[in-house]
Amino acid sequence: MSDTITRVGRVEIAQREQAPAPTRQEVVFDIRNLTVRYGRTTAIRDVSFEIYRNLVTAVIGPSGCGKSTFIRSLNRMNDLVPTAKVEGEVVYLGKDLYDRDVDPVEVRRWIGMVFQKPNPFPKSIYDNVAWGPRVLGMRSGLDERVQRALEQAALWDEVKGRLKRNALSLSGGQQQRLCIARALAVEPQALLLDEPASALDPIATSAIEDLIHQLKRDYTIVIVTHNMQQAARVADRTCFFSLSEEDAEGERSGILVEYDETQKIFTSPSDPRTEGYVTGRFG
Amino acid sequence: MSAAAPWGRASPRLRRRKAVNLMMEALATVAALIAVALLGTVIVSVLRRGLPAISLDFFTKAPAGFGAPGGGLANAFAGSLVIVAVAALIALPVGVLTALYLSEFAPKWLEETIRLALDVLNGIPSIVIGIFVFGILVVSHQQSGLAGSFALAIIMLPLIARSTQEVLRVVPETLREASYALGISRWRTVVGIILPASIGGIMTGTMLAVARAAGETAPLLFTSSLTAPFVTWDPRQPLQSVPLTIFELSESPDPLDHARAWAAALALIAFVLLASLVSRALLARSRRKLGQVG
Numbered sequence: 001m002s003d004t005i006t007r008v009g010r011v012e013i014a015q016r017e018q019a020p021a022p023t024r025q026e027v028v029f030d031i032r033n034l035t036v037r038y039g040r041t042t043a044i045r046d047v048s049f050e051i052y053r054n055l056v057t058a059v060i061g062p063s064g065c066g067k068s069t070f071i072r073s074l075n076r077m078n079d080l081v082p083t084a085k086v087e088g089e090v091v092y093l094g095k096d097l098y099d100r101d102v103d104p105v106e107v108r109r110w111i112g113m114v115f116q117k118p119n120p121f122p123k124s125i126y127d128n129v130a131w132g133p134r135v136l137g138m139r140s141g142l143d144e145r146v147q148r149a150l151e152q153a154a155l156w157d158e159v160k161g162r163l164k165r166n167a168l169s170l171s172g173g174q175q176q177r178l179c180i181a182r183a184l185a186v187e188p189q190a191l192l193l194d195e196p197a198s199a200l201d202p203i204a205t206s207a208i209e210d211l212i213h214q215l216k217r218d219y220t221i222v223i224v225t226h227n228m229q230q231a232a233r234v235a236d237r238t239c240f241f242s243l244s245e246e247d248a249e250g251e252r253s254g255i256l257v258e259y260d261e262t263q264k265i266f267t268s269p270s271d272p273r274t275e276g277y278v279t280g281r282f283g
Numbered sequence: 284m285s286a287a288a289p290w291g292r293a294s295p296r297l298r299r300r301k302a303v304n305l306m307m308e309a310l311a312t313v314a315a316l317i318a319v320a321l322l323g324t325v326i327v328s329v330l331r332r333g334l335p336a337i338s339l340d341f342f343t344k345a346p347a348g349f350g351a352p353g354g355g356l357a358n359a360f361a362g363s364l365v366i367v368a369v370a371a372l373i374a375l376p377v378g379v380l381t382a383l384y385l386s387e388f389a390p391k392w393l394e395e396t397i398r399l400a401l402d403v404l405n406g407i408p409s410i411v412i413g414i415f416v417f418g419i420l421v422v423s424h425q426q427s428g429l430a431g432s433f434a435l436a437i438i439m440l441p442l443i444a445r446s447t448q449e450v451l452r453v454v455p456e457t458l459r460e461a462s463y464a465l466g467i468s469r470w471r472t473v474v475g476i477i478l479p480a481s482i483g484g485i486m487t488g489t490m491l492a493v494a495r496a497a498g499e500t501a502p503l504l505f506t507s508s509l510t511a512p513f514v515t516w517d518p519r520q521p522l523q524s525v526p527l528t529i530f531e532l533s534e535s536p537d538p539l540d541h542a543r544a545w546a547a548a549l550a551l552i553a554f555v556l557l558a559s560l561v562s563r564a565l566l567a568r569s570r571r572k573l574g575q576v577g
Contacts, residue, residue, distance in 0.1 A: 075464065077460065077463065077464065080459075080460070080463060082391075105463075105466055105467070105468050106466065107466075108463060108464055108465065108466040109465065109466020109467075110466070112464060112465070113464035114464075115457060115460060115461070115464075117457060119455070119457035119458060119460065119461045120461075121458060121461065121462075121476055121480075122458075122479075122480050123479075131465075131475060131476075132465040132466075132467065135465075135467050135471050135475060136465075136466065136467070179461070182461070182465070183464070183465070186465055186466065
């Protein structure tokens with residue numbers, strides 16, 4: 001056992017330009033005491049932190065610690081689960097997403113999401129990207145819009161000759177980039193990626209990661225990943241979720257352990273639990 | 284001590300287990316063969332007796348009158364076509380919308396209640412539905428193709444609704460999520476993504492319902508006509524239908540009429556078989572389409 005652990009060692013940090021982060025970063029998501037329950041089980045408890053504009057923020061942690069629940073509460077996808085109950089606030093650019101006068105459909109229109117498994121519609125490549133803008137009334141210049149989104153998702157060159165083909169004929173990695181293009185086509189302000197590369201091979205994963213680097217110029221990105229190397233490669237800031245100690249009823253729930261610059265999380269974390277996870281001692 | 288392999292020593296108990304196994308397998312196989320043989324026998328006997336009376340005239344000419352040779356049953360074919368088509372036009376939208384409500388919008392307890400109601404409706408004897416429609420539509424007005432269509436629509440509704448619900452259930456949740464994540468409302472998601480993805484399955488259910496309705500006799504007994512000798516396409520008139528014609532001709536003393544009854548039965552069976560095969564093909568196609576998404 002100890003053998004495998006020592007060999008894992010520390011996670012390599014990718015070389016990145018050491019542009020010092022601006023001292024006053026604009027807060028996009030201000031998460032305050034967020035608790036999400038499914039029926040009687042608490043998925044995440046009392047999570048508070050801020051996500052900044054034009055940064056990639058990674059959410060890492062062991063299975064079952066509520067990473068997906070957390071990211072789905074940032075665009076109210078959890079509303080679709082009948083038993084889900086959300087407490088606390090997710091203040092997005094000054095407005096709580098969970099205010100009574102906020103329509104979740106409107107929230108999702110501005111905060112896009114890409115899922116773990118590529119889920120293109122069973123339509124043509126073109127229609128996959130064009131359908132969202134068309135339904136949302138963004139009909140003018142639709143062809144240019146589709147092309148722009150596919151270019152942003154680094155897919156245009158591969159599909160420009162076969163836009164009428166069914167999207168399901170694409171490879172897994174291409175399908176996932178198509179899903180990103182689909183999300184970008186409606187011009188969201190923020191992009192949530194829920195383990196976007198977990199179903200992909202290393203080459204496709206690398207393409208998605210390059211893409212994330214490109215996209216952060218225009219978007220605020222939150223990415224859930226269970227792959228620490230990936231977090232180290234793509235994220236400016238990283239938050240580490242874990243499971244709490246058992247409470248009085250023997251229940252454990254996801255909590256935010258530590259949130260800092262990615263480099264700090266992986267090289268000198270301040271919490272021993274974070275250190276244990278990033279060095280491979282558990283999780 | 285060396286261990287011997289535990290097999291190869293046929294004990295009496297093992298032999299008995301093998302014998303029972305063989306016997307049960309044989310029984311089940313025979314039962315399955317009987318089911319197939321029954322269908323085969325019906326088809327063969329109807330073919331044998333019905334085929335001689337089949338001709339172009341049989342489908343295109345009105346009846347020749349009692350005792351006379353020639354003529355056809357065009358009145359019944361046209362009537363059945365109109366009655367079933369109108370019934371499908373009524374039942375299809377109502378059934379599909381019901382299924383959409385159940386699968387996309389209804390709270391769980393209501394979904395279960397309505398589903399139970401549909402299953403009960405499906406189990407109601409068709410003669411009861413015939414009497415019901417007779418009571419509300421025919422007594423106050425008159426017999427008509429429309430009244431027959433209405434009765435058949437009641438029979439088709441639960442079939443279409445339940446089969447549609449089943450195909451909506453296999454539309455992957457990830458497709459709904461993908462649409463919601465674009466900021467698209469439930470209803471637009473249903474119309475733009477879910478219905479197109481399940482259209483093959485919906486058509487399957489509709490074809491099966493049409494096949495079932497085309498052969499229904501009892502609901503038309505009181506609602507449409509037994510004796511409309513002229514070919515008409517107007518659903519407001521009392522219309523002759525194929526199943527009732529078979530019944531009527533088989534009661535006739537004229538042997539020519541018996542041959543016509545067999546021929547009509549053959550036409551009906553051919554239609555039902557065809558509808559089943561087409562619906563199978565549609566279902567396989569839509570499964571393949573969705574399977575790729577899965």
